[in-house]
Amino acid sequence: MGTVQFVDNHPDGALMLAERAMPPLESSLSATRRPARAPEAAMPDARAWNELLGGPVLGAQELAALNAIARSRFVPQGGVVFAQHEAARALIFVREGDAALGCTTPEGSFRIERPVRGPGWLDQSSAWIDVAHPVEARAMSALAVVELAREDVQALMSAHPMLARRLVSGLAREVHALALHMHGLMHKDAPARFAQWLVARFQPSAESAHGGIVKMCERKRDIASQLAITPETLSRLMRGFTRQGLLVVSGYTVHVTDIDGLRRIAEGS
Amino acid sequence: MGTVQFVDNHPDGALMLAERAMPPLESSLSATRRPARAPEAAMPDARAWNELLGGPVLGAQELAALNAIARSRFVPQGGVVFAQHEAARALIFVREGDAALGCTTPEGSFRIERPVRGPGWLDQSSAWIDVAHPVEARAMSALAVVELAREDVQALMSAHPMLARRLVSGLAREVHALALHMHGLMHKDAPARFAQWLVARFQPSAESAHGGIVKMCERKRDIASQLAITPETLSRLMRGFTRQGLLVVSGYTVHVTDIDGLRRIAEGS
DNA sequence: CGACGAGTTGAATGACGTCAAACACAGTGG
DNA sequence: CCACTGTGTTTGACGTCATTCAACTCGTCG
Numbered sequence: 001m002g003t004v005q006f007v008d009n010h011p012d013g014a015l016m017l018a019e020r021a022m023p024p025l026e027s028s029l030s031a032t033r034r035p036a037r038a039p040e041a042a043m044p045d046a047r048a049w050n051e052l053l054g055g056p057v058l059g060a061q062e063l064a065a066l067n068a069i070a071r072s073r074f075v076p077q078g079g080v081v082f083a084q085h086e087a088a089r090a091l092i093f094v095r096e097g098d099a100a101l102g103c104t105t106p107e108g109s110f111r112i113e114r115p116v117r118g119p120g121w122l123d124q125s126s127a128w129i130d131v132a133h134p135v136e137a138r139a140m141s142a143l144a145v146v147e148l149a150r151e152d153v154q155a156l157m158s159a160h161p162m163l164a165r166r167l168v169s170g171l172a173r174e175v176h177a178l179a180l181h182m183h184g185l186m187h188k189d190a191p192a193r194f195a196q197w198l199v200a201r202f203q204p205s206a207e208s209a210h211g212g213i214v215k216m217c218e219r220k221r222d223i224a225s226q227l228a229i230t231p232e233t234l235s236r237l238m239r240g241f242t243r244q245g246l247l248v249v250s251g252y253t254v255h256v257t258d259i260d261g262l263r264r265i266a267e268g269s
Numbered sequence: 270m271g272t273v274q275f276v277d278n279h280p281d282g283a284l285m286l287a288e289r290a291m292p293p294l295e296s297s298l299s300a301t302r303r304p305a306r307a308p309e310a311a312m313p314d315a316r317a318w319n320e321l322l323g324g325p326v327l328g329a330q331e332l333a334a335l336n337a338i339a340r341s342r343f344v345p346q347g348g349v350v351f352a353q354h355e356a357a358r359a360l361i362f363v364r365e366g367d368a369a370l371g372c373t374t375p376e377g378s379f380r381i382e383r384p385v386r387g388p389g390w391l392d393q394s395s396a397w398i399d400v401a402h403p404v405e406a407r408a409m410s411a412l413a414v415v416e417l418a419r420e421d422v423q424a425l426m427s428a429h430p431m432l433a434r435r436l437v438s439g440l441a442r443e444v445h446a447l448a449l450h451m452h453g454l455m456h457k458d459a460p461a462r463f464a465q466w467l468v469a470r471f472q473p474s475a476e477s478a479h480g481g482i483v484k485m486c487e488r489k490r491d492i493a494s495q496l497a498i499t500p501e502t503l504s505r506l507m508r509g510f511t512r513q514g515l516l517v518v519s520g521y522t523v524h525v526t527d528i529d530g531l532r533r534i535a536e537g538s
Numbered sequence: 539c540g541a542c543g544a545g546t547t548g549a550a551t552g553a554c555g556t557c558a559a560a561c562a563c564a565g566t567g568g
Numbered sequence: 569c570c571a572c573t574g575t576g577t578t579t580g581a582c583g584t585c586a587t588t589c590a591a592c593t594c595g596t597c598g
Contacts, residue, residue, distance in 0.1 A: 054398060111456065125441035129323060134449050164437070165433075168433070168440060169397050171440035172393075175394035175447065176403060178447040178448065178451060182447060182451050183404060186380075186454065189553075230556080231576085233553090234577095235578055490544075490545085501587075504546055505547085505586090
């Protein structure tokens with residue numbers, strides 16, 4: 001592979017300049033798992049279905065029935081899965097790959113509102129009420145998406161009552177996530193939102209009680225647009241947190257030194 | 270009743286001072302229907318159930334079954350229906366009255382995120398996934414709320430398959446509304462959000478092609494907090510729109526003179 | 539009348555965006 | 569090995585929008 005190997009497991013010093021410059025092109029995660037792999041033409045597995053739907057674990061018949069109505073399709077990196085204001089005829093999710101919901105600016109760039117990593121729903125609601133997709137969906141990496149025609153799912157619901165329960169759970173989880181996200185947007189300022197983002201992605205380290213790391217596996221400008229701020233502001237926020245002694249930035253790895261301080265900022269305001 | 274009769278059907282002039290000072294206490298709407306009436310101890314009617322749930326019209330048995338599991342309760346004006354972070358054990362909606370979802374500030378005042386006029390859901394999602402209510406619910410007027418225990422609804426779903434379809438529709442509508450709302454919050458500035466709010470409440474007049482009125486039936490500070498701005502900013506926005514010739518403000522009635530101009534501002538940015 | 543709450547207005551502050559320049563690095567072609 | 573280019577990020581200067589704070593008006597209620 002021509003990709004640079006990051007050396008992130010050092011506290012400080014000479015290698016910091018080397019790691020700070022590498023943007024995580026086409027997601028460093030998939031690159032490390034398998035070089036430039038394209039999604040395979042397969043059905044979602046049981047784990048994927050259970051993650052997508054809520055409620056109790058799925059039975060074998062239900063899995064088979066779901067796979068029977070699922071229609072797979074592939075979208076190349078950067079491709080549009082569905083456009084804003086396009087009529088929704090099916091429930092649609094990404095089986096594998098990284099996608100994002102957002103909208104295209106007049107200048108042509110894409111403002112990410114919400115990232116979706118497979119397996120995850122792109123739009124499980126619009127098709128039920130015959131409305132257009134409220135936002136656009138783009139493939140951030142090569143993508144395997146699956147569509148479930150509304151009529152097919154509806155037919156399946158009568159045969160398998162528990163499936164209805166699971167669809168309801170899935171929708172309920174989305175409502176909950178959206179409500180929390182909106183709450184944050186309405187009442188929290190930029191530092192609080194970024195601190196919240198860091199806390200959510202925080203991986204505690206074995207050694208330190210209130211230390212750990214956060215891996216940024218997207219471009220910083222994409223992180224910024226999720227937080228509804230500009231890349232410049234994000235950069236200044238990171239410098240500010242560093243000056244306050246909350247964290248140490250080395251490229252795309254953030255070494256958190258005071259997670260409680262971040263939590264306090266995330267709550268505050 | 271001691272409530273003042275508004276005289277809003279004049280173009281301008283002498284009465285403007287009289288109408289501009291009256292805040293719409295306990296909702297001018299319910300006051301005009303019946304003075305200071307308390308919600309009656311009754312079950313939701315068919316119209317209410319059909320509005321709450323989506324999909325095809327409900328049958329008589331389904332209505333009866335729903336009414337059998339519904340538990341009514343009453344909340345006085347200003348009361349808390351449920352608190353933030355309180356565990357959700359039931360689906361809950363307001364049958365009659367005006368409620369609001371939001372959060373209490375450290376100073377004790379209530380920041381409205383979303384108004385709910387009965388019949389409408391307060392929280393139809395949290396109970397399904399055993400999470401706490403993401404926000405607080407307050408009674409803006411005296412309220413009749415109805416709770417549906419999760420287990421009861423779940424049992425009903427097996428007996429009435431179409432009910433599941435309707436619950437899914439109801440949740441889907443909420444996801445859609447939240448997604449649109451979030452979109453506006455992320456990408457639109459204050460003038461655009463307020464213009465959008467006006468456009469949504471616009472009632473065209475018979476005479477003019479692009480004119481009409483917007484009735485504000487809440488306090489302006491509550492409208493402001495829905496738009497995530499301060500009352501001062503809202504006031505300045507109204508003055509700005511007036512200076513641009515888009516509307517004329519008389520107290521709690523806005524006479525829109527250029528709805529297309531408002532629409533342009535609502536889209537823009 | 540006086541207290542109070544809602545709304546308005548103005549001045550000052552602050553937070554965040556915009557613009558432009560500089561920098562770091564990957565990839566390319568000499 | 570070395571310029572050269574393109575992309576992503578950082579930094580600083582500056583502008584703008586919205587909030588904050590403090591008056592002030594108007595109308596209600598006691």
